Amino acid sequence: xxxxxxxxxxxxxxxxxxxxxxxxxxxxxxxxxxxxxxxxxxxxxxxxxxxxxxxxxxxxxxxxxxxxxxxxxxxxxxxxxxxxxxxxxxxxxxxxxxxxxxxxxxxxxxxxxxxxxxxxxxxxxxxxxxxxxxxxxxxxxxxxxxxxxxxxxxxxxxxxxxxxxxxxxxxxxxxxxxxxxxxxxxxxxx
Amino acid sequence: xxxxxxxxxxxxxxxxxxxxxxxxxxxxxxxxxxxxxxxxxxxxxxxxxxxxxxxxxxxxxxxxxxxxxxxxxxxxxxxxxxxxxxxxxxxxxxxxxxxxxxxxxxxxxxxxxxxxxxxxxxxxxxxxxxxxxxxxxxxxxxxxxxxxxxxxxxxxxxxxxxxxxxxxxxxxxxxxxxxxxxxxxxxxxxxxxxxxxxxxxxxxxxxxxxxxxxxxxxxxxxxxxxxxxxxxxxxxxxxxxxx
Numbered sequence: 001x002x003x004x005x006x007x008x009x010x011x012x013x014x015x016x017x018x019x020x021x022x023x024x025x026x027x028x029x030x031x032x033x034x035x036x037x038x039x040x041x042x043x044x045x046x047x048x049x050x051x052x053x054x055x056x057x058x059x060x061x062x063x064x065x066x067x068x069x070x071x072x073x074x075x076x077x078x079x080x081x082x083x084x085x086x087x088x089x090x091x092x093x094x095x096x097x098x099x100x101x102x103x104x105x106x107x108x109x110x111x112x113x114x115x116x117x118x119x120x121x122x123x124x125x126x127x128x129x130x131x132x133x134x135x136x137x138x139x140x141x142x143x144x145x146x147x148x149x150x151x152x153x154x155x156x157x158x159x160x161x162x163x164x165x166x167x168x169x170x171x172x173x174x175x176x177x178x179x180x181x182x183x184x185x186x187x188x189x190x
Numbered sequence: 191x192x193x194x195x196x197x198x199x200x201x202x203x204x205x206x207x208x209x210x211x212x213x214x215x216x217x218x219x220x221x222x223x224x225x226x227x228x229x230x231x232x233x234x235x236x237x238x239x240x241x242x243x244x245x246x247x248x249x250x251x252x253x254x255x256x257x258x259x260x261x262x263x264x265x266x267x268x269x270x271x272x273x274x275x276x277x278x279x280x281x282x283x284x285x286x287x288x289x290x291x292x293x294x295x296x297x298x299x300x301x302x303x304x305x306x307x308x309x310x311x312x313x314x315x316x317x318x319x320x321x322x323x324x325x326x327x328x329x330x331x332x333x334x335x336x337x338x339x340x341x342x343x344x345x346x347x348x349x350x351x352x353x354x355x356x357x358x359x360x361x362x363x364x365x366x367x368x369x370x371x372x373x374x375x376x377x378x379x380x381x382x383x384x385x386x387x388x389x390x391x392x393x394x395x396x397x398x399x400x401x402x403x404x405x406x407x408x409x410x411x412x413x414x415x416x417x418x419x420x421x422x423x424x425x426x427x428x429x430x431x432x433x
Binding site for chain 2: 133186
């Protein structure tokens with residue numbers, strides 16, 4: 001196998017907030033007053049179920065119409081939205097808790113045709129993680145779309161269930177990320 | 191319908207080749223309770239993976255690329271220039287890329303509440319920088335050389351001098367956080383984080399080179415650090431159908 005020439009990953013270490021938790025990149029993808037705003041809360045947990053306070057969680061998503069703010073997404077049927085980038089970053093210093101305010105993305109295409117259910121891509125960095133861990137978060141109120149989603153429907157039940165957020169009583173969504181151990185979140189090779 | 195079993199290919203992380211370290215590397219004690227152990231699932235690269243954020247000039251302030259000018263006074267330590275190119279794996283320069291860095295001060299102390307190393311903070315140094323690459327992929331920071339510092343990983347453990355780098359690439363799959371080291375550091379031999387990259391060539395690519403052409407005469411020594419970004423496991427859809 002030939003050497004790819006890629007630059008390799010190293011851990012963010014415990015002092016990541018110095019470089020990565022600074023404006024203007026925040027966990028607020030839309031204004032809280034936006035009538036479409038949803039709140040996603042969760043905890044980053046280690047193999048003992050203990051919180052990971054020295055991590056960050058990043059999300060990347062399409063806008064409410066299902067359009068990515070990126071030149072590779074040139075579809076005409078879904079429009080870009082002024083001011084919506086679709087990227088957010090939250091620290092976990094408060095006992096592993098992260099929180100995003102965003103909008104639910106629209107469905108996005110699958111390469112063979114068809115649609116993927118609304119989802120976020122989620123990246124995790126932490127002290128003790130030598131490289132990023134990548135997962136997806138799906139929405140609990142999208143039963144039909146989730147059932148036909150090409151990724152979810154190719155996963156066994158345990159693997160699949162780790163990817164679907166729960167509805168919390170207050171209207172927010174809850175999505176814990178377990179790095180290791182029982183109930184480990186499913187991570188993808190990227 | 192839930193599948194009975196996962197129909198996508200899966201791969202054990204320890205079987206993956208390439209420039210990245212494995213998650214599970216017990217010599218770095220912090221990995222022991224945090225390294226994912228389940229196999230990784232390989233799904234096709236969809237529009238979700240093939241897109242990612244790009245940031246404009248608004249993400250960068252006037253002194254963000256000069257860590258020696260962010261305060262009234264000048265920081266103590268050896269002033270250096272760190273510069274290089276951000277490239278795709280096809281060798282093409284990546285312009286307009288946000289580069290974020292953070293580091294310890296010259297005494298080996300981070301401006302962070304959990305850093306309890308008994309070395310002085312520098313009131314003239316915060317240790318955070320960012321910039322955008324130009325059209326040829328070049329970035330350039332002025333800073334001070336970070337000091338080595340002890341950590342609790344094993345008895346008498348010291349980290350080699352390093353600067354943390356964060357990059358985005360052209361797609362979410364290309365996102366990278368890494369560390370840049372300095373040439374000839376005698377602490378390399380003892381550092382499990384450096385050695386977590388098993389491929390020697392890939393490890394050496396994290397070591398910057400002294401570059402006199404980047405030096406600002408009578409002002410700052412120059413170090414060159416190029417960064418190559420690409421997807422780790424880009425698997426075309428057509429390769430995934432037989433398992």
